[in-house]
Amino acid sequence: MLPKEYLDVRKIKGKIYPRFVDFEWFDIAKKVISIYAKNTGNKLKKARNEVKKIEDSENYKKIRAFARIVEREIDFKSPTTLNPLEVRKLLFSKGPVTTASEREKVIEEVARRFGVDKREIELSMFGDMEEDSIIDGVKVDPETLLMKYNLSLLQTTLMNAIAVRFRVEDNHKKVFSGIKRLGLMYEIEDEFVRLTGPASILKQTKKYGTAFAKLIPAIVNSRLWVIHAEILDYDRIYRMSISSEDGVMFYREKLSMDFDSSLEEELYSRLICSRRDLEIVREPSLVSVGGFAFIPDFRIRRGDREIYIEIAGFWTEDYVKKKVEKIERANIPLLVVAREEIAEKLKSRHVIRFKNKLPYLKILKFINEYFADSGGKNIMKAEGEVPEKYLRYKDWFVSIDFIEYCKKCIEEGRVEEVVEKEGGSIALEYLGYKVVWDGLSDFRIVRVHDD
Structure with missing residues (x-):
């Protein structure tokens, strides 16, 4: 200002x-x-x-x-190594001066007391005043x-x-x-x-x-x-x-991707790695809830289909009461990933519970299912008869060509390509594998019976 x-x-x-x-x-x-x-x-x-x-x-x-x-x-830098306040105290303790020679005499005496020359006393006398600060560089x-x-x-x-x-x-x-x-x-x-x-x-x-x-x-x-x-x-x-x-040019700070918790950072990193076909936005547009603001942690979108995600982690009791009310009243497609004690308070939403560790594979499975009918060809929700060139696995129709593609990727060590594809986790499960994460973005697959 x-x-x-x-x-x-x-x-x-x-x-x-x-x-x-x-x-x-x-x-x-x-x-x-x-x-x-x-x-x-x-x-x-x-x-x-x-x-x-x-x-x-x-x-x-x-x-x-x-x-x-x-x-x-x-x-800025100080014009002196002395303490200006201490210098002034000693100078003024000598009483008033009325002539230039008296002033010179007092300054010489104070300089001897501090063990410096007269110029240092002159510089330090008002060295803590703003206008006497020394310019040391402009940034x-x-x-x-x-x-x-x-x-x-x-x-x-x-x-x-x-x-x-x-x-x-x-x-x-x-x-x-x-x-x-x-x-x-x-x-x-x-x-x-x-x-x-x-x-x-x-x-x-x-x-x-x-x-x-x-x-x-x-x-x-x-x-x-x-x-x-x-x-x-x-x-x-x-x-x-x-x-x-x-068109007015304003100074803007560079925005960084600051996460409120390690759980948010972990989910974002894994989703970016696993589903590059999705638009993942952290802290999207606010949602009005009874005149107040609710800002979900993430919005995931593909085409005209979207869902919001809120992570209910280590919340205080007072914060839980306020947040749960907003979640229940938010009129948006919302997945809540909640610690068990918080999940019990939620009634009308899709909720994935966890105790200590983020249940990423459950979240990924939910997201895959949610976006499965928005244009995907690798897998489809199982309804009616099995289409030609598809097989049924649990609640899914999985493309046989996609299964063969996944086998080839595994043989050639290109597992990352499988995980990134829509339906990749379902195909891996069908083939007897599961994904094991070794950090925020590193993972490997293991045979289920070898785990």
């Missing part, structure tokens, strides 16, 4: 428009960065004085905001500076928000963990999240707006997003709408 005096917006007919920057500002951003960079080894106040020289009446808000952001990206480029400025400007614009609605395409868990951490309340309205405003606009607007502004980075980190806001400016309310489709 930026200081309010750097806020740069237009207000037209009840709407507010932040003055975002684009590549037309690239050269100015580069100039500001270069001023700080060339002052490496000098005090910060020297660079600040040089930045002021490139300001004019039209660009001063942008220049000062750029400088503010650049200073967040600077490595931002012009394009990143422009993107960080736009993000900060949007945050600052929304600091006086009294009502906010937004929608995100992904990154849901980080958004909602941010809502919880910042103490914001919310409701789900259609596909939008409405952050409920303060009870008193006059008393709590700033606190509410600041909390929402801190949520902005998580929202714009989504692939697609929309924000609608009402912003109080003195005694008038302005409206603002902005989305990822507006």
Whole structure:
């Protein structure tokens, strides 16, 4: 965020428009960065004085905001190895000085006490003040500076928000963990999240707006997003709408695949390895449950058929109560993989139970069955007479050609190809093998009677 005096917006007919920057500002951003960079080894106040020289009446808000952001990206070092506070205490204990010679005498005396020269005392006297910090390196480029400025400007614009609605395409868990951490309340309205405003606009607007502004980075980190806001400016309310489709360049953190538990990571790794024909998305779109959000761990899709997966692992008792209610009320195709004590509380869903170890083969079998009638040819659900060139195994019709193909793969050591195919685990079972996993993605097959 930026200081309010750097806020740069237009207000037209009840709407507010932040003055975002684009590549037309690239050269100015580069100039500001270069001023700080060339002052490496000098005090910060020297660079600040040089930045002021490139300001004019039209660009001063942008220049000062750029400088503010650049200073967040600077490595500083102290101008001295001494403790400035201790140096000041000793200097001031000598009493007031009224002439230059008296000052020189006091500094020489203090220098002897610390065992350093006079210049070191001069440097350390106010060495803990921000402007006296020594620039040791600048870690931002012009394009990143422009993107960080736009993000900060949007945050600052929304600091006086009294009502906010937004929608995100992904990154849901980080958004909602941010809502919880910042103490914001919310409701789900259609596909939008409405952050409920303060009870008193006059008393709590700033606190509410600041909390929402801190949520902005998580929202714009989504692939697609929309924000609608009402912003109080003195005694008038302005409206603002902005989305990822507006073409404004915002700074975005690189999203990493962070898992909430080792069980989630294990399931994802094995599914990616076993069923490469499926689209597997972690933390897909949120599901509205009685006005609140439910975000399943995974969505698995092929064509127009999909199913969600929720892993109910090591949950606290209080969390179980809240989560079970959401699971029961979620109107989506859902497979719950649950520890035994949690599974007992679930009634109306497909549930695979486990005690300690993730029952991956049961999960894979369920997924294979679920997607078996969505275009697969290797296996089909057994209904009616056995089709030509198929054989029946348990509840499946399995292609004879596929069985022969699997035999050949096993003989040639290409077992991975079999496991990746739809119906591969069924064919292996028919041939007398089972899959044994030796980690998240490594596996081998063994004869059932050899296990």
